[in-house]
Amino acid sequence: MKLPSKVKLVDVGPRDGLQNEKQPVPAVVKITLVHMLQDAGLKEIEVTSFVSPKWVPQMADNAEVMAGIQRKPGVRYSVLTPNMKGFEAAVASKPDEIVVFGAASEAFSQKNINCSIEESIERFAPVVEAARAKGIYTRGAISCAVGCPYEGEVAPERVELVARLMKQIGVQHIGVADTIGVGTPVKVQRAMEAALKHYDIDDISGHFHDTYGQALGNTLATLEMGIWQYDTSSAGLGGCPYAKGATGNVATEDVVYMLHGMGIDTGIDLDKLIDAGKYISDFLQRKPNSRAATAMLNKRAG
Numbered sequence: 001m002k003l004p005s006k007v008k009l010v011d012v013g014p015r016d017g018l019q020n021e022k023q024p025v026p027a028v029v030k031i032t033l034v035h036m037l038q039d040a041g042l043k044e045i046e047v048t049s050f051v052s053p054k055w056v057p058q059m060a061d062n063a064e065v066m067a068g069i070q071r072k073p074g075v076r077y078s079v080l081t082p083n084m085k086g087f088e089a090a091v092a093s094k095p096d097e098i099v100v101f102g103a104a105s106e107a108f109s110q111k112n113i114n115c116s117i118e119e120s121i122e123r124f125a126p127v128v129e130a131a132r133a134k135g136i137y138t139r140g141a142i143s144c145a146v147g148c149p150y151e152g153e154v155a156p157e158r159v160e161l162v163a164r165l166m167k168q169i170g171v172q173h174i175g176v177a178d179t180i181g182v183g184t185p186v187k188v189q190r191a192m193e194a195a196l197k198h199y200d201i202d203d204i205s206g207h208f209h210d211t212y213g214q215a216l217g218n219t220l221a222t223l224e225m226g227i228w229q230y231d232t233s234s235a236g237l238g239g240c241p242y243a244k245g246a247t248g249n250v251a252t253e254d255v256v257y258m259l260h261g262m263g264i265d266t267g268i269d270l271d272k273l274i275d276a277g278k279y280i281s282d283f284l285q286r287k288p289n290s291r292a293a294t295a296m297l298n299k300r301a302g
């Protein structure tokens, strides 16, 4: 066991969390959520995605949201860019980091970004090159790293292949993503080990959806490997429109509660984080999908 003493959380709620919402969420609500997250101490926020508005209508206000944020020094604002068209649109809004998103499963690649894994790498290569030339940090997401809604179980070798391809085109950091939340601790460790063949431990993060209630366990299992960066979502929002049945990312509140309880520093104020999750949940007219938030809100009410 080599538990890290510090963990960096990237709140992906404004992007992964909201992309799947059917009801329109006004840009001002997204901007307020970003502001509340940065006030809570998040050092990176995944704000939006520059994808086709026909595919993901909820992210059509990407430029407006980016323009409306009052940036806080020391906070990194990241956006998804699947191709050069998305990258060129994103550049105008000055992201600190762009994310290209591929998959360890062929079927999911086709459904999500309308191309094969090989074609996706060809599309990402100029994006990564252009971003790095501009000094924008580059991250790659590897979806379906343990399981795919169309192909079932995904072997670690598939993750290794995509990690190698991403490394070859110059992607600086990769996220190992359990898109549909089917992973269990040992399976997720195997996927991480595959990614570690091509990336240093400091350049890999975990991105675990909580569909089967395994995400906190998967977080702990990979923390024990020394992984110290995770994507999480305030109020447990999230899901991918092209991964039917998948629910949100592990709630940022639950991960922060666990880490602080283990004496691991996140730099996050849990009370303020709960306010952020409550804000967006109230807007969406539902309760936060976080056990820690529920417990703390009940305590406040009592």
Ligand code: HMG
Pocket: 016, 019, 049, 050, 051, 052, 053, 055, 056, 080, 082, 083, 085, 086, 087, 101, 112, 113, 114, 115, 141, 142, 143, 144, 177, 178, 179, 180, 207, 209, 239, 240, 241, 242
């Ligand atoms: P395509 O149809 O293959 O693209 O879509 P195309 O190049 O053939 O162009 C077709 C039309 O789309 C053209 O417009 C383009 O201009 C337009 P038309 O001439 O028909 O009017 N277009 C764009 N418009 C805006 N922004 C762009 C863009 N590119 C082309 N960037 C594409 C390919 C990737 C665009 C499409 O498949 C798409 O937008 N997919 C959305 C995928 C998505 O956002 N999924 C959710 C995010 S990923 C995720 O959630 C997983 C993650 O959380 C990790 C995990 O949990 O696994 C990251």
Ligand code: MG
Pocket: 016, 177, 179, 207, 209, 239, 240, 249
């Ligand atoms: Mg996701």
